[in-house]
Amino acid sequence: MLSIRNLQASVNDEPILKGIDLEVNAGEVHAIMGPNGSGKSTLANVLAGRENYTVTGGEVIYQGKDLLALAPEDRAREGVFLAFQYPVEIPGVSNIYLLKAALNAIRKHRGEPELDAIDFLELVKGKIALVEMREELLYRSVNEGFSGGEKKRNEILQMAVLEPRLAILDETDSGLDIDALQAVASGVNALRSQERAIILVTHYQRLLNYIEPDHVHVLAEGRIMKSGDKGLAHELERQGYGWITQPAAGTSP
Amino acid sequence: MSQNSATQQIYLETIAAAGKRAPAGMPAWISELQARAASRFAEVGFPAAQQEEWKYTDVGPIARAGFTPAPKGLNGVDITGLEGFLFEDLSCHRLVFVNGYYAPALSQLGGLPAGVTVSGLADALSERPETLEAYLGRCLPDASHGFTALNSALLADGAFVHLSRGVSLEQPIHILYVTTDEAEAMLMQPRNLIVAEPGSQATLIEHYVANGEAAYWTNTLTEVVAEVSASVTHYRLQEEGPRAFHVGGLHVNLDRDSRFTSHGIDLGGRLVRNDLRSVLDAEGAECHLNGLSVLGGRQHVDNHTHIDHASPRGTSREFYKGILDGRARGVFHGRIVVHPHAQHSDAEQLNHNLLLSRDAEADSKPQLEIYADDVKCSHGATVGQLDADALFYLRSRAMDEAAARDLLTYAFARDVLQRIGLEPVRLQLERRLARGLLHGRDTKELELA
Numbered sequence A: 001m002l003s004i005r006n007l008q009a010s011v012n013d014e015p016i017l018k019g020i021d022l023e024v025n026a027g028e029v030h031a032i033m034g035p036n037g038s039g040k041s042t043l044a045n046v047l048a049g050r051e052n053y054t055v056t057g058g059e060v061i062y063q064g065k066d067l068l069a070l071a072p073e074d075r076a077r078e079g080v081f082l083a084f085q086y087p088v089e090i091p092g093v094s095n096i097y098l099l100k101a102a103l104n105a106i107r108k109h110r111g112e113p114e115l116d117a118i119d120f121l122e123l124v125k126g127k128i129a130l131v132e133m134r135e136e137l138l139y140r141s142v143n144e145g146f147s148g149g150e151k152k153r154n155e156i157l158q159m160a161v162l163e164p165r166l167a168i169l170d171e172t173d174s175g176l177d178i179d180a181l182q183a184v185a186s187g188v189n190a191l192r193s194q195e196r197a198i199i200l201v202t203h204y205q206r207l208l209n210y211i212e213p214d215h216v217h218v219l220a221e222g223r224i225m226k227s228g229d230k231g232l233a234h235e236l237e238r239q240g241y242g243w244i245t246q247p248a249a250g251t252s253p
Numbered sequence B: 001m002s003q004n005s006a007t008q009q010i011y012l013e014t015i016a017a018a019g020k021r022a023p024a025g026m027p028a029w030i031s032e033l034q035a036r037a038a039s040r041f042a043e044v045g046f047p048a049a050q051q052e053e054w055k056y057t058d059v060g061p062i063a064r065a066g067f068t069p070a071p072k073g074l075n076g077v078d079i080t081g082l083e084g085f086l087f088e089d090l091s092c093h094r095l096v097f098v099n100g101y102y103a104p105a106l107s108q109l110g111g112l113p114a115g116v117t118v119s120g121l122a123d124a125l126s127e128r129p130e131t132l133e134a135y136l137g138r139c140l141p142d143a144s145h146g147f148t149a150l151n152s153a154l155l156a157d158g159a160f161v162h163l164s165r166g167v168s169l170e171q172p173i174h175i176l177y178v179t180t181d182e183a184e185a186m187l188m189q190p191r192n193l194i195v196a197e198p199g200s201q202a203t204l205i206e207h208y209v210a211n212g213e214a215a216y217w218t219n220t221l222t223e224v225v226a227e228v229s230a231s232v233t234h235y236r237l238q239e240e241g242p243r244a245f246h247v248g249g250l251h252v253n254l255d256r257d258s259r260f261t262s263h264g265i266d267l268g269g270r271l272v273r274n275d276l277r278s279v280l281d282a283e284g285a286e287c288h289l290n291g292l293s294v295l296g297g298r299q300h301v302d303n304h305t306h307i308d309h310a311s312p313r314g315t316s317r318e319f320y321k322g323i324l325d326g327r328a329r330g331v332f333h334g335r336i337v338v339h340p341h342a343q344h345s346d347a348e349q350l351n352h353n354l355l356l357s358r359d360a361e362a363d364s365k366p367q368l369e370i371y372a373d374d375v376k377c378s379h380g381a382t383v384g385q386l387d388a389d390a391l392f393y394l395r396s397r398a399m400d401e402a403a404a405r406d407l408l409t410y411a412f413a414r415d416v417l418q419r420i421g422l423e424p425v426r427l428q429l430e431r432r433l434a435r436g437l438l439h440g441r442d443t444k445e446l447e448l449a
Helices: A040-048 A072-077 A095-109 A117-130 A135-139 A148-162 A178-191 A230-239 B003-021 B028-044 B060-065 B079-085 B121-127 B129-135 B146-153 B388-395 B401-417 B423-437 B444-448
Strands: A002-011 A014-024 A029-033 A053-062 A080-083 A090-094 A166-170 A197-202 A215-220 A223-228 B093-098 B116-120 B159-163 B173-180 B186-188 B191-196 B201-211 B217-226 B231-239 B245-254 B259-266 B271-280 B286-295 B300-309 B315-324 B329-338 B346-355 B361-370 B376-384
Touching (some): A014 A040, A014 A053, A014 A223, A029 A040, A029 A230, A040 A072, A040 A080, A040 A197, A072 B388, A090 B388, A117 A135, A117 A148, A117 A178, A148 A178, A166 A178, A178 A197, A215 A230, A223 A230, B003 B028, B003 B060, B028 B129, B060 B245, B079 B201, B116 B121, B121 B129, B121 B191, B146 B217, B173 B186, B173 B217, B191 B201, B191 B231, B201 B217, B245 B286, B259 B271, B259 B300, B259 B401, B271 B286, B286 B300, B286 B329, B286 B423, B300 B315, B346 B401, B388 B401, B401 B423
Parallel strands (some): B191 B217, B231 B259, B245 B271, B259 B286, B271 B300, B286 B315, B300 B329, B315 B346, B346 B376
Antiparallel strands (some): A002 A014, A215 A223
16 A cells, blocks of 8 residues: 655755655554654654655655655545644634535545535544544634643544545654543544554554554664564563664664 | 925814804804814824834825815615625614714614613714713823824714613614715714713624725724723724725723723725724723734725723733735734733733735734733734644645635634624624635535534
8 A cells, every 4th residue: 555665854954764665555554663853753744745844765655656746635635644743723713614624525536425514414423432522622623722632532533534545643642641542542443444554653652552553663763673563562662762773782872 | 384284284174164064052062172172183183104103004195185074965875775784684773874974764773772872973962962071082092193183173973872870782783884985085084982881781883884986084983981890892893995094093991890892803995094092990890802904905904902901900802813915014003001000900912914925014013011010911923924734734634725725814814703702793704704715615614613
């Protein structure tokens, strides 16, 4: 589904990604872990098409298409979804309006009929139960005045409604209490399917107790240093990142 | 003779002529009030750009145009001609003014509860002069500027609202000022007086519209007296014609525990200046001001607010936003004065401006003067473009860039409109702005929040 080959990217002329290679197949859940500043969030944002990230080399093929050539909205219509680390507050735009506009834009792109208000509301009400979000938040401005947990649940709600082919969760677990974490995890787990791939970007192993990954990758200094199965996450939990990022003891000052 | 005095002369002659035409039987105090205002105008004339308060707004074009007062008459305005200016689904009392004069035939004042008087100011002057004498001009500062003086000197008609002690007026009063196409080079100058006795409540909508594209000048002045624990909600919807000049004064005096809320929306006019002064004159008074300007072309709108925290425990909130396209210019000058004994005053002022074009300009000037030591005062001002993070967020949710930009622009304005409590007014304004800012995209669902 997704092939990332030698991807290099910089922010403000500073190289952050220095050659990422990653293959993600439909049906798989990949966890990308790594210390702060390793480039995890940059990778997520580059895949979603954020403008201030400059791709300086490599390629990303998504379902046979050159992903990097697509505008962010076209990526979304093709089924790419980014759950933001810091969801943006948009006063004056209701949450439900955004959800409906997003869903109908995607349906239109797929050649499916747009949903009317009644069908749409029914769909959303089914999904909102999954992430245990208060229904009144649907009618508030996007993320405005939401708690940290509510913002993340809202991201997962959007994901559940839009049913992406490739979902990228950027540190969705950070700052969540255990209830919110479980709600987020159940939303993600409900979405797991053979047609769909999920990339979890996370600093901590905690999230992976609730969402079991098929593959775990350690990103450090802009490169994938090590890949393995879920056992790797446990090892990181015990030993930290030092043994991977500084493999040759004594060579670092 | 300086330029100012030359242009001033035209208006001084107008004042003299108006004095000769004054109806017989006017109380002496009103002639004195007008004479004092006339000499004040003769003394100060029109504000000059060298004055700090006027440095962003050149009123030269108004002075030079030599506008003369409009004649009285309906000029063909009938009730069907008003339909486009009314609010759908709004049950309200209605006062209509045509070219500044009260038009009883177009007004609708049935069913007013006991203790509420709503009428034209000219009628009120003959019917209850003692009430007017007690209040008219009371809210105005001694050192008023030339526009205020001119309004008083030429005082003829306007809206008069009086709420007796404890009366709650359920339906709002829609005060519609229609300027007709015949009004080329004419001066409209409504003078409004709102008196809310202790414990009374009312909502008023001052609404300025034009029935054409004449170049005219509205020089309007409103005084609001809110006595102990009274609550007045005030709307000022400025949708003047595209070539119109509009100078508006709103002077508010707030007694103990009273509350004044104002929503000032500027969409029309060529050159607009609004002066809003609110005096929190006794303990526990509250003043909430919201403002929105959505401008394009060569429109110029200047909002000056001056809040006097003259007593302890007063609260003031200001929330002004401007959306500026084309070569439009938006000015916000927010002055807050906390007097030495006004302890525990709580003031917050925000002004945000969105520039949609390279040639648009916003000038924002907060001015806080705090002479008490135990107070909470804050202010913030921004001038900028659309938030890049919000834009990316919407695009990442499948919205195309143009639609996302329009939506964020609309949302920026809607943030102010959402504070409007009268739903029919809010919805009508939202729809109007949506039509312009969203370029005809479907907006039905936007109303959900």
